[in-house]
Amino acid sequence: MTVLQSPRLRVVIIGGGFSGASLAWQLAEMRAQAVITVVEPRSELGRGLAYSTNEPTHRINVPAHRMSLDPERREDFLEWLTEAEEQGRLDHDRQSVTEHGERFPRREVFGRYVSERLAPHLETGTIRHIRARVGDVERALDGSLVLMLSDESRIRADIVVLATGHPAPAVPKPVAGLTGAAQLIADPYDPVRLAEVDKDARILVLGAALTSADVIATLDRLGHQGRITCISRHGLRSRGHGQITRDSQVDFVNPPIRRASELLRAVRHAVVDDQAQGQSWHATFYRLRQQGPQIWAGLDAANRARLLRHLRTLWDVHRYRLAPQVEVVLNRLVADGRLEYVAGHVLATERDGEAVRVSWRERGGETRRTESFDKIIVTTGPAQGRCIDWNPALGALARLGLVTPDPLGLGLATTETCRAIDASGAASQRVLIAGPLARGHIGELVGAPECAIQVSAIAAEIVKQAILAPILGPAAVAHGPVATPS
Ligand SMILES: Cc1cc2nc3c(=O)[nH]c(=O)nc-3n(C[C@H](O)[C@H](O)[C@H](O)COP(=O)(O)OP(=O)(O)OC[C@H]3O[C@@H](n4cnc5c(N)ncnc54)[C@H](O)[C@@H]3O)c2cc1C
Structure with missing residues (x-):
């Protein structure tokens, strides 16, 4: 195999659903000094499992003004939607508007928004989309990774980001x-x-x-x-949804909550307090969702497991x-x-x-x-605990010792900086995890808003590495810990 040396960091994102597409878009917008490739079998980036449906009853379940590719511009989707309707590129869907004026368009429309936002970067070649699946993975002598694709081609990566999303549900x-x-x-x-x-x-x-x-x-x-x-x-x-007229001011983080039972008590009190202020539990849960990663970070492994065992269903039915x-x-x-x-x-x-x-x-x-x-x-939901067996790319990386399962069975073990934890227990310099697969570390990481925020942390990590790549060479940069350039 002929391998051309590139002074730029070669970043390959496996999976071009919302998480992979959002990462590619954020890297391109940040003008990262990297060659950005997304390997995704679907014809359009950004659709993934959730937004590739054509079924008219499939609607986004978070109001449009909270769904965005860009965590810095929360209303980006709503603005795109309004503009597309005004320009006649999209029929106005009256059914998407609720009595409170919120918008819940078809999921297919959200997929189109993500895809359109990426289009200019695909046209200029800043982002490359290879329509294939990653099967096997090998390690090259310089430590970079060689990905074998379903179209029988190979691609070399200094950094691999796993954004393979939701495994299929297991049959009970x-x-x-x-x-x-x-x-x-x-x-x-x-x-x-x-x-x-x-x-x-x-x-x-x-x-x-x-x-x-x-x-x-x-x-x-x-x-x-x-x-x-x-x-x-x-x-x-x-x-269902309720109208939130004012954000909840409840603080679940100061002082930190250390036990699952304490959290349950705090939520019960918060709901009562919010109700006394004329707010429904929806506002309390929105606050919980915002502070979710910090709450999760404050719990030890035993309390995280307890939370999942006893409170997960209650959380899921109120949160989703x-x-x-x-x-x-x-x-x-x-x-x-x-x-x-x-x-x-x-x-x-x-x-x-x-x-x-x-x-x-x-x-x-x-x-x-x-x-x-x-x-x-x-309809029992994705079998996150089986992601390594289900996906050949993850299986190959696990065999190389580069990824390990999350101990709670929620996906892959991940550090605070979204790096995979390898078989030696160290943070991988080569493999990062985007989207729901990293849920075990973050706690709440399924909805598009949370995925976009997590992905922006990954983009920041990659940009740091990409700055040094032309100086030290991509292989060296991806090999060891990178100091933040001053
Ligand atoms: C049905 C559904 C509806 C949802 N609705 C909403 C909503 O309305 N609002 C909201 O905020 N959140 C919603 N979510 C949650 C959220 O948007 C998703 O969690 C988010 O889209 C995650 O995207 P992802 O890219 O990580 O995963 P996915 O969408 O699963 O995409 C993963 C991609 O990886 C590709 N892939 C997998 N393996 C390989 C491989 N080996 N090689 C190459 N490619 C590979 C797949 O083809 C797929 O396109 C929904 C989730 C689902 C499942």
């Missing part, structure tokens, strides 16, 4: 025997499988969070009339909220008696002709229920 054990059967839809974002569902089908949805809401809203749009049962351990459904348009659909179906949420644990499934008999134990009791369904749809 009691339904694993149905894998490949017509009765099981394991990929909730497979539009073909959802469109094939019979209008009267009795449906069991495993999971009650945002993915299940997406699935139910899609089935409703397709004219589904049958009964839907949504089962999850706690039977809790994602909450339904787009108002989707909430309307769910409320209507519940009111019509066509949608039921149950708390329970699926024990077994058994084929029954064309249908499947499913037994589950109700939460907090010994009552066992058995019912027949025509379809089971898995």
